[in-house]
Amino acid sequence: MSASTDISLKDIAKHVDEERLWSRLMELGQIGATSNEGVCRLALTDEEIKARQLLIEWAQEMSLSVYTDEISNLFFRYEGIQNEKAPVVTGSHIDSQPTGGKFDGAFGVVAGFEAIKAMQDAGFIPQVPLEIAVWLNEEGSRFSPGMMGSEAFTSRRPMEQILAVEDAEGVKTADALERTLASFPGLEKRALGFPMTAFLESHIEQGPILEANGVPVGVVTGIQGSRRYRVKVIGEDGHAGTLPTPERKDALLSALEMIRVMRHKFDVEDMKYTVGLFEISPNVPSVIPSTAFFSIDLRHPDWSTLKTMGDAVETICRQNQGPCLVTVTEVATSESLVFPNEIRECISESADEIGIINMPILSMAGHDARQLHYHCPTGMIFSPCEGGISHNEMENCNPSDLAEVTRVLAASMAKLSQ
Ligand SMILES: [Zn+2]
Structure with missing residues (x-):
């Protein structure tokens, strides 16, 4: 040397x-x-x-x-x-x-x-x-x-x-x-x-x-790492006063249920769970929401945890869609x-x-x-x-x-x- x-x-x-x-x-x-x-x-x-x-x-x-x-x-x-x-x-x-x-x-x-x-x-x-x-x-x-x-x-x-x-x-x-x-x-x-x-x-x-x-x-x-999703819930609009509850397809209520269930599921150490974007339409006071659109941002230092949890997103959304339809798209993934x-x-x-x-x-x-x-x-x-x-x-x-x-x-x- x-x-x-x-x-x-x-x-x-x-x-x-x-x-x-x-x-x-x-x-x-x-x-x-x-x-x-x-x-x-x-x-x-x-x-x-x-x-x-x-x-x-x-x-x-x-x-x-x-x-x-x-x-x-x-x-x-x-x-x-x-x-x-x-x-x-x-x-x-x-x-x-x-x-x-x-x-x-x-x-x-x-x-x-x-x-x-x-x-x-x-x-x-x-x-x-x-x-x-x-x-x-x-x-x-x-x-x-x-x-x-x-x-x-x-x-x-x-x-x-x-x-x-x-x-x-x-x-x-x-x-x-x-x-x-x-x-x-x-x-x-x-x-x-x-x-x-x-x-x-x-x-x-x-x-x-x-x-x-x-x-x-x-x-x-x-x-x-992070996994990011967009979720679209499709229901049906209707009169806020006349449509009976059993017949409603309220996209907002279905979306809220999905978000609530995920909050419990993702309540594990070091997991960060954020719904930063949320929109409904038609977004007027006397109409039942026909669509809800929201984002999910999941982050965790351990990839196997993040992978398992992220893989559950779509299932949780489907299990809680109620009378509505739901589509889940993963828009970005970083291990x-x-x-x-x-x-x-x-x-x-x-x-x-x-x-x-x-x-x-x-x-x-x-x-x-x-x-x-x-x-x-x-x-x-x-x-x-x-x-x-x-x-x-x-x-x-x-x-x-x-x-x-x-x-x-x-x-x-x-x-x-x-
Ligand atoms: Zn930099």
Whole structure:
């Protein structure tokens, strides 16, 4: 092993510069800045192109090579000793919600730059190359659904389906993508799905747990899954005063019974059951409701529990339809997942080795790491965020927490690259 790979994780962590990390985050946050100190930087817009330019400038200053691919993901590469080997990759996204904050996604990308800068400054040369990935359109606020870059990269959604998505103005993803790619004609294009040794995503928690525990680093155990349904109950309208009760087909009463029974059935630990959308028609005071339409959102960290419970939705609706008819459609499914032990241990051991307090935590939200999990050994590192507030212009973090997460990221990448 060459001397440059013998540098300790502590040496690397020492070179993470809190001020540089913070000032880069603030610089990136200026692109698409809103008047309320938030960020509006939607995928494939002029603002997002400007943000890409800034990242490319940083990469050039650090002598990293820059690549893109057909879905316009970006990759910044720090060469190692055995450059034919699959890289250790970190990264996240730079698109935001329309009234988003400066940290969601951006932190994971900027932390990647800071981690590699720290390794360079410490004189550390990894055995395998290190890369920073910027995944296209994680948020899905302009082109929905999101996670386009990571889903295309991992072949989890067909490219034709992604390219056909239109924004609210009728602009196709394919056309916006072509425009973005044309803004960077000099970038070398790589094939989608190239092998990776591991993928790590740093992200703000977007919840209150780390802050409440006073712990700066969360080692993410997995991502809770979700199953989403739309239920339509069809009855028959009629006169509220004249139609006898036994002859009624009241869609509202049937729907309420379904919702009530599910509430009891799904009253198990860690299950989240939400009926967030509910409509009836004709929705007038003297007419028996002829249709009811509602949503069901089920979430649970354990996939087998979520699968069993979710599979019961249609049966429960049918058993409680009364005199009405019911149709149940599952509109979205995300499996709960557990990140591999080897990666979780690598993160927590690296943190322990450099003396940074950390705790295990479950991710309640989806991230690009959800897709990468099916591609290579994957893990996530969380930082606290103020009040657990995210997808909000007020989103805020403590600079020293972000630096601690970046130290753990740098140490974990160094360890994985050996
Ligand atoms: Zn995010």
